[in-house]
Amino acid sequence: MNSPLIPxxxxxxxxxxxxxxxxxxxxEREAEVRAWIERDDNAARMALRWQQHWLSVSDRLPPEPxxxxxxKRIDASLVRLKQSSATRDDAARHDADQASASTKAPWLLRWLGGGLGLGLGAGLALALVMQMGPFSPSAPLEGTSPEMATQTPDGDAQRMVAILQTLEDPGTPTxxxxxxxxxxxxxxxxxxxxRPTDRAIELWTLTDPQEGPRSLGLVDPIAGIELSAEQIGSMSPGQLLEMTLEPxxxxPTGKPTGKILAIGRLVDLNQRDS
Amino acid sequence: MPAQKPSVSPPDAESFDHASAIEACARGDEAAFRSLYDLESGRMLALAMRLLNSRDQAEDAVHDAFIKLWSNAGQYRRELGNGRAWLFTILRYRALDQLRAQGRTPRGDSDALDTLADLLANPETAADDSQTAHQLSDCLGELEVPRREPILLAFFKGLTHEQIAEKLNAPLGTIKGRIRAGLKLLQECLSR
Incomplete structure (x- = not known):
């Protein structure tokens, strides 16, 4: 049954x-119509017919070189898309075999292209956190209050941070x-x-290997971004965060297509304390 | 894939089997993808530049359209319509979404309508007028100017009803009515 907006x-x-x-x-109506075209073959036929008619008009424009x-940009995006797709398939197989969270690290590295030589594990991330100072395992990171801690179900405070680095210079937190x-x-x-002025920075996370990277929205490169619990969903140590350059x-695909600008994963600081 | 210089003006875009090429893309055939790019990028860029009035943004739209084509090729079904129309639909969605994201501010190109009218009037610029007696370009030529103008402004410039009304200095309701009436006449003409 069609929506009331569809005659x-x-x-x-x-x-x-x-x-x-x-x-x-x-x-609103455009969204309804696009959804209608998706589910109704007859609507899809009519829509494509209109588009085909318009080709007889737009083809009169001289082609632009x-x-x-x-x-080169398209080719590079395609390579990245295929890598992402291949590693998602790997991940699905891997997770089917091994459900333990600790076994996800090799998969994550593969998603990143594998063999990048990046120490993205908790050890290096914590070392970077400490280099940034003022910081000690019991002191907050700059801009972080001691209260910035998530209560675990058993009442223990869980403090998680991620340091995002560039691939070109993994020693520099960005x-x-x-x-x-x-x-x-x-x-x-x-x-x-x-970043070029006509490009956007998009933030991604990875929680469900079947789903692959999930967008958390666009990021203001100067002001940063704050996401609510509803926006980001549940978080756990080892969870990957990534920023890419996008149109x-x-x-346009709902998955990362552009260059990785920064990447890192969440670390539970309590595990470091203990 | 090797980076070759793309051809700008595809000699046989009309006879190329777009549907098969899209289906090949769905199977991961990069040569088919490259063929589609070589054949269509020039015309896609021309249309995107009309809509976005910026070469950089138009190239972004064409880039995004081809990536979307690769990602969604498996969703294309030839029984629903022409593959080339499907490809240009992706491009239009992307370009119009870009315009919306910018607030769809009308650009200052007062001679746009004259140029478009010239395009319709000049058969030498037509890519292919050979197949059917009643192509949309012919039918548009049969419309009176007050009905044709707003339709062309929407198609080539991506203007909204409100922006067209402002540009043509006419009441919003009048513009909506003229576009609807124009589309009805086009429908009739195309079915003749």
Whole structure:
């Protein structure tokens, strides 16, 4: 059954899809129509027919030569997409075999491309946290209050941080992620990240290997970002955080497509204390 | 894949089997993907530049459209329609979404309509007028200017009803009515 926004009459439906082809629908109606096209073959046929008709018009525009860099960008994104897809398949197989959380580290490294030589384990992350000072295992990180701790179900405070580094210079922390007492995540920039003005920085996390990387939204490279517990979902030590360079508005595929700008994973500081 | 210089003006985009190439992409065939790029990137870029009025943004849109094509190729079903139309639908979605993200501010190009009218009037610029008697380009030529103008502004410039009304200095309701009436006439013309 169609939504009330979709007319019953075939002629009206075709007119609606004509307006959709022109991009004239308001956002709510546009979303309805795109969903309708997804589920209704007849709507998809009518929509494609309008688009095909318009090709006879847009083909009158003289072709524009693309810059040499366009294909290189597409090719690079494709390589990354295939790597991401292949490692997700690896991960699904791996997790089916071994359910223990501790066995996820090799998979995570594979997702990162494997063999990067990055010490992304808790040891190096903690060492980096300590280098950043003022910090001691019992003192908060800069910008972090001692209360910034998540209560575990048994009442113990769990303090988790992640240090995000660049792949080119893994010794230099670029962002610090703190888990807030309410279970949210606060990301603070520690070094400037270069990006073209027409590109966006998108934050990702990985919790479900079947699902693959999940977007947490776009990041302001200067102000940072604070996410609520609802936005980020549950967090656990070892969980990966990654920032990538994406087109304006974010990744077109729902998965990372651009260069990795910073990457790191959550570390439970209590485990360090004990 | 080796980085080759793409051809700009595909000689046989109309006869190329887009549906099979998209299906090949779904199977991971990179050569088919490259063929689609070589054939269509020039025309996709031309349309995206009209919509976005910026070469950089247009190249972003074409980049995103091809990545989406690769990711979603498995969802394409040839029985639902033309593969080339499917590819251009991806591009239009992306370009229009970019425009919305920018607030779809109309750009200052007062001669856009004249250029578009020229395109419709000049058969030498047509890529292919050979197949059917009633292509949309022909039908648009039959529309009176007050109905054709707002439709072309929407298609080529991505303007909203409100922006078209402002640009043409006409009441919003009038513009909506003219576009609907224009689309109805196009529908009739195309079915003749």
């Amino acid at each position: 019953e009459s075939p002629e009206e439906q075709n007119l609606l899809l004509g307006e959709h082809a022109l991009g004239l629908l308001d956002p 693309a810059s040499d860099s366009l294909w 962002w610090v992620a703190n888990v807030t007492p309410s279970g949210g995540l606060q990301l603070t920039p520690k070094a400037s990240i270069e 304006e508005g974010g990744s």
